[in-house]
Structures are given as structure tokens and as C-alpha cells.
Amino acid sequence: MRLVNKTRYAILGVLLDAPASGYEIKSLMGRSTAYFWRESDSTIYPVLKVLAKDGKVLSEIAYVGKKKKEVFSITEAGQAEFKAWFDSPTGDETPRNEFLLKLFFAINRDEVTRLFQERLEKLKKMCEEYKKIEERLESISDSPRRAIRLKALKYGIAHLESEIRWLNEEKNQ
Amino acid sequence: MRLVNKTRYAILGVLLDAPASGYEIKSLMGRSTAYFWRESDSTIYPVLKVLAKDGKVLSEIAYVGKKKKEVFSITEAGQAEFKAWFDSPTGDETPRNEFLLKLFFAINRDEVTRLFQERLEKLKKMCEEYKKIEERLESISDSPRRAIRLKALKYGIAHLESEIRWLNEEKNQ
DNA sequence: GTCTTCATGTAAGCCGTTACATGATTAA
DNA sequence: TTAATCATGTAACGGCTTACATGAAGAC
Structure with missing residues (x-):
């Protein structure tokens, strides 16, 4: 059985609330899920690219003042993938204390x-x-x-x- | 900073008690540390090889009846490495619940x-x-x-x- | 003008898992 | 003789971290 990348689901879950840029997702998780789910700095962006390629998120360029950012929103396929994960039994993590x-x-x-x-x-x-x-x-x-x-x-x-x-x-x- | 392979320390810790073969270490951990520290089946042997190469364990071929096995014992260098880990501050694990x-x-x-x-x-x-x-x-x-x-x-x-x-x-x- | 925050990535490399392999011995 | 347990590994692949990079905008 293949290991699944759960970062995907964490990101999709954040996007369920509202569209966001990679940076926003990162800081949002830092302020909320950080103590039970932390991603290292540079993982979010590549995972977002993969999600976009898979049609699970859509990206759009937005401007705040003159600042450019790439805002991602979740698609129906993305919602379906999230739900499939959410409803599936939670796997055992290998204990490492x-x-x-x-x-x-x-x-x-x-x-x-x-x-x-x-x-x-x-x-x-x-x-x-x-x-x-x-x-x-x-x-x-x-x-x-x-x-x-x-x-x-x-x-x-x-x-x-x-x-x-x-x-x-x-x-x- | 380099990630250290903590399997090393788990193995060295087991060997502090008594010399053992890879298989014995594996099943011993299955019966004792399994619920806070589990190794997947095939990790023990390669790590033992590396430990032997580094001079942290010594290997010796033993026979139980006609069964051959490779029994490992910890060296002084191995004990030193174990102690260094044991005394060092316990690192944060990235939370993933x-x-x-x-x-x-x-x-x-x-x-x-x-x-x-x-x-x-x-x-x-x-x-x-x-x-x-x-x-x-x-x-x-x-x-x-x-x-x-x-x-x-x-x-x-x-x-x-x-x-x-x-x-x-x-x-x- | 310089520092912080916003914003986005790449590359190298270790680490660990899964699946795949093999074969001997002993108990039933 | 068949299953369980003993015993030891390899190979491939994916995941994740660390370190390295860059640059603009706004605050002070």
C-alpha cells in the first residue's frame, strides 16, 4: 500500500474555508494547526503545484496593492478527495516517542x-x-x-x- | 543540522542489556518498546551493518543447534554514542496527529x-x-x-x- | 536606508517504508 | 508435510528536511 501525502489534505482542508495563497496557508497553519500538524516551510508550494496539476485546486493571480500573489481555490474534485480522506479510517502512525x-x-x-x-x-x-x-x-x-x-x-x-x-x-x- | 537516525540508539539501548541477533532485537522490541517505538521489519539489519562498520557493535557468528545467527554486542564506542544521545536534550518531533x-x-x-x-x-x-x-x-x-x-x-x-x-x-x- | 514581512521557490540528500526475496529448522 | 517461526536481507520509491536562493513592498 502506498503512503499518501497528508500535506495534501491539510492544504485542501484549509482551502475549504476560503481561497488562499501558499504563504497564507503556511501562516494560517502556523497560527492554528501548528501544535498537532506542522509542515516545514518549503513543502506547501510544491504540493500546491501538484494539486493544481491534478485539478484539485485552481490558481489565479491576485494583486494586493502592487503585490502579486497566486491564490488557490479548491475545485469539486478537490472537495471529493478531501472528503474521501476525511471519511476513510485514520491510519496508525508508527509510534516514535x-x-x-x-x-x-x-x-x-x-x-x-x-x-x-x-x-x-x-x-x-x-x-x-x-x-x-x-x-x-x-x-x-x-x-x-x-x-x-x-x-x-x-x-x-x-x-x-x-x-x-x-x-x-x-x-x- | 543533520537528522540522526534514532533507530541506532534504540538498537544500542537494547544491546546494553545483552548481545543479540538482528532477529532477536526485532522481536524484543516487538514485545517491549512496540507501543512507543516501533521499527519496520527490514530496518534493523542494515542499521546493524552500519553500526558494525562504525565500530559501535561487534558481530560474532553463533550456533543454536544447527541454526546460524549473527550475534551483535555493543562496544565501548557504542556505549559512548548511546550515552551522548541519552544525555542530549530530547528533540521536538514535528507534530502529526x-x-x-x-x-x-x-x-x-x-x-x-x-x-x-x-x-x-x-x-x-x-x-x-x-x-x-x-x-x-x-x-x-x-x-x-x-x-x-x-x-x-x-x-x-x-x-x-x-x-x-x-x-x-x-x-x- | 534598513529591517521586517510578504511571497515563492529549488536542490541535495537522508530516512524510512513497502514489496520483494530466500531458505533453514522445528513442531504438529 | 505443511505451517509457523527463525533468520537475513535487497531494491525502489516516495517523503520530508535542511540549506540555499531571490526579490519586492511597506514600515520606521
Whole structure:
């Protein structure tokens, strides 16, 4: 079975809301999905080209003042592809948790303490970031999807907080 | 900065305990680290070759009955490399949570319900698998690392259970 | 005038997966 | 004798990251 490029779907999903340029998609994801789905800087543009070639998006040149940009909108074929992915069962990701791997190989309490400490700090930072995104989302005007998107974020936050609690309980034993 | 192949460290970590063949490493990981660190079938052997070439492991041909196998043991250089990785800060993995991505793009309650349901079933299965591994670990004779390894597993289980609770609470709203 | 942000890419190379291959031994 | 498990790989392909590149517009 062939691996599918899920960046495609992330991009199509963003375009369902409104047409956007590559740059806009990139920064939009940075401000919203970044903490559960991040693309590296340069992937968006080539994927957009492929999507255009496949007839899943249409491109149009737009001007903002004198600035030129290439704005993409999703086609019906693109919507169909998105829906097919959305409705298909979510694949297992190969588990790769470096923190747990290290914990598994730890041999004494000092090492465990250090790993826990490091993990705690990282999780707290992530938690703050999630909450910033949450605030931003809460401040924007109500849309049909806002409630669900908030839920996705709250899910992430609840998840992080439970992990933080567990680490705090365990580290003092 | 170059991406490092973390499979190296997983293998070196296993070999810290005792020498083993590629096949043994593979099945050992299948029975222990599988739920936070899985390697695909054919990666172990080539990585072992590279490790041998780099002087991080030594190989020796052993016979079990008439069966031949290549047993690898870790060298001092290998132990040093492992320790360097172990002590270095744990890198961020690029977040790629397909479930949250889909949730983010959901537009109505039915879709959310379906996603939650699917996720719940998957988590329950994983939880059972973790618990099987836990039982196996608990049944073996005490070793200096057993307690820590149990902790790594309990961490995973606690994590899953909190996620399951959250989903159950949310899905009835 | 210089810095930030907007805006868009290319190229090299590692990494990892899937599929493909092979063959021996042992238990039922 | 047939299936499962032990045992070890190769090849092709696609995916993704990093580093490298470029340049315009607007803010200060």
C-alpha cells in the first residue's frame, strides 16, 4: 500500500474555508494547526503545484496593492478527495516517542528525574502555546466550525495537562 | 543540522542489556518498546551493518543447534554514542496527529461523533496491548531496570486512559 | 536606508517504508 | 508435510528536511 501525502489534505482542508495563497496557508497553519500538524516551510508550494496539476485546486493571480500573489481555490474534485480522506479510517502512525524510549533505557533514579524534568518543561511550554491559540480562536467571530476547532484545541490542552499532572505526581516518589 | 537516525540508539539501548541477533532485537522490541517505538521489519539489519562498520557493535557468528545467527554486542564506542544521545536534550518531533487534523476540519456533530468513536476504539485496543506487555514485564524476575521500564509503560497507560475518559465525557454532549 | 514581512521557490540528500526475496529448522 | 517461526536481507520509491536562493513592498 502506498503512503499518501497528508500535506495534501491539510492544504485542501484549509482551502475549504476560503481561497488562499501558499504563504497564507503556511501562516494560517502556523497560527492554528501548528501544535498537532506542522509542515516545514518549503513543502506547501510544491504540493500546491501538484494539486493544481491534478485539478484539485485552481490558481489565479491576485494583486494586493502592487503585490502579486497566486491564490488557490479548491475545485469539486478537490472537495471529493478531501472528503474521501476525511471519511476513510485514520491510519496508525508508527509510534516514535523519544522521551519514552529514553525512559525505557534509564538505569537509575537520577536519570529518570532528569528526563521527567525536561519533559515537564517542554509540556508546560506547549501548553502555553496551545492556550494562546485558543485565545485567538475564542476572540474571532463565531463561525460554524469555531466550536469544533475549540474542541480540538481543548482536547490537546486536556491531554497535556493530564500528562503534566502524572509527571508531577511521579517525580516525587 | 543533520537528522540522526534514532533507530541506532534504540538498537544500542537494547544491546546494553545483552548481545543479540538482528532477529532477536526485532522481536524484543516487538514485545517491549512496540507501543512507543516501533521499527519496520527490514530496518534493523542494515542499521546493524552500519553500526558494525562504525565500530559501535561487534558481530560474532553463533550456533543454536544447527541454526546460524549473527550475534551483535555493543562496544565501548557504542556505549559512548548511546550515552551522548541519552544525555542530549530530547528533540521536538514535528507534530502529526491525523485525528486532531480531521477533528479540526469537521463541520458537524455527526462527523465529530464518528471521529471520537473511531478514536476510542483504537485507544482501547492500544490500552489492552500495553497491559499485556505490562503483565509480561511484571512476571519476569526482578532486574535493576524492571521498575523503570514498568514506569514507562504505566506512563503510557495512564496517558491513554486519560484520553479515553476525555473522549467519553465529551461525546455525550 | 534598513529591517521586517510578504511571497515563492529549488536542490541535495537522508530516512524510512513497502514489496520483494530466500531458505533453514522445528513442531504438529 | 505443511505451517509457523527463525533468520537475513535487497531494491525502489516516495517523503520530508535542511540549506540555499531571490526579490519586492511597506514600515520606521
